[in-house]
Amino acid sequence: MEPLTEKQQKVLRFIEGRLRNGSPPSQREIAKHFGLAQNAVYQLVGYLRKKGYLVDSGGHRGLRLSKEYLSKKGGPAGIPVVGRVAAGEPILAEENIEGYMNFEELFGRSKDTFILKVIGDSMVDEGIMDGDFVVVKPTATIENGQIGVALLDDEATVKRIYIHRGRIALKSANKAAGYKTRYVKRGDKTVRIIGKVMGCFKLL
Amino acid sequence: MEPLTEKQQKVLRFIEGRLRNGSPPSQREIAKHFGLAQNAVYQLVGYLRKKGYLVDSGGHRGLRLSKEYLSKKGGPAGIPVVGRVAAGEPILAEENIEGYMNFEELFGRSKDTFILKVIGDSMVDEGIMDGDFVVVKPTATIENGQIGVALLDDEATVKRIYIHRGRIALKSANKAAGYKTRYVKRGDKTVRIIGKVMGCFKLL
């Protein structure tokens, strides 16, 4: 991405702040904040768009950060990821921070993403335990062997999903109970793949 | 808080969705979405304001969720948590949504919260596996037996932390390798408790 001038950075930072706090500012609001004419802002915003930092959604107050820029900086609400922690330094010193993580982007959040509480230990070998939460993204297709959520007899279950000889196979991962595989006919109305599991989290 | 009518709920949910996706909708956008006149929305929004769900920031596109409502539902960027999934209905139908989860609030995020990548299987029995990420909140104190991060010989380790007879004990949770407990003198300079682990997540 093309580098920004100091002025452009300032304006971008202002817009980011406002986006975090609710909604994007109008050009006139930006102008007022920096003591500029509305048009100066129009130009600056033009550069930010041209350089790929901002996206224009069209209408009034349509300023958004571009996906490129968001992924570059780890999203608007990124939490710092710490690599090696050196003894003397403060933990969040710049040297320790490897990057920023943003849950929304991490889990590939889209409008229809949802969270499901896991019941049972069928995926314990994958580190998904009873009481954990899985982040599910509804999809039409699923890759063979991916962990997904399937609706089986009206009950949502988290399973590894395989397509084997035209049949959908749901596989648990639990050594203790044995790796159970349940085959269900494709098109069978009692099974329906809902989506794939993007991630899992637990609260301690 | 005063309960909402069905219509009011629908409008509120629409506004919430838009707020999540960037910026609040205009009254006309809401009206168009529901096939109403702008004025009908003006009235509905008036009720939502009167009942304390929305706050009016003034100008154009000034709709915001009130603090009351936000704290009630768990934050602005909540992902819907789905309980039982009924067969026929769309997954995100109102009936299925039990609530909303917000990572930032879930993990008790503060300014100094950070993420640490877990190396090794020492906490595998707790469902924290190699490659997972833990969300760490720096704290001065830690409750006995809580999972925390300690700096041991300049290496950050995720362990259950016990205070036993004036000594800090770090305990792994891994049946296969046995539950190792390492005792370190309190005040020993080679150990330093950094904070407690608020949660753990993995990407699949």
Place this chain on the structure above:
DNA sequence: TGACTATATGGTCAAACAACCATATAATAT
């Protein structure tokens, strides 16, 4: 010298916008 980038002002304009008015209907509560 000339082209281009970046920053800046002042002015204009059409569209979008929230607010408000008058009016209507149906349900509920007093």
Place this chain on the structure above:
DNA sequence: ATATTATATGGTTGTTTGACCATATAGTCA
């Protein structure tokens, strides 16, 4: 019966807004 609440339409108004035009200056690069 009457008042209130909730929902709805159509129309008006004054403001906000993004876009655009003309113009200017200062710096960089060919």
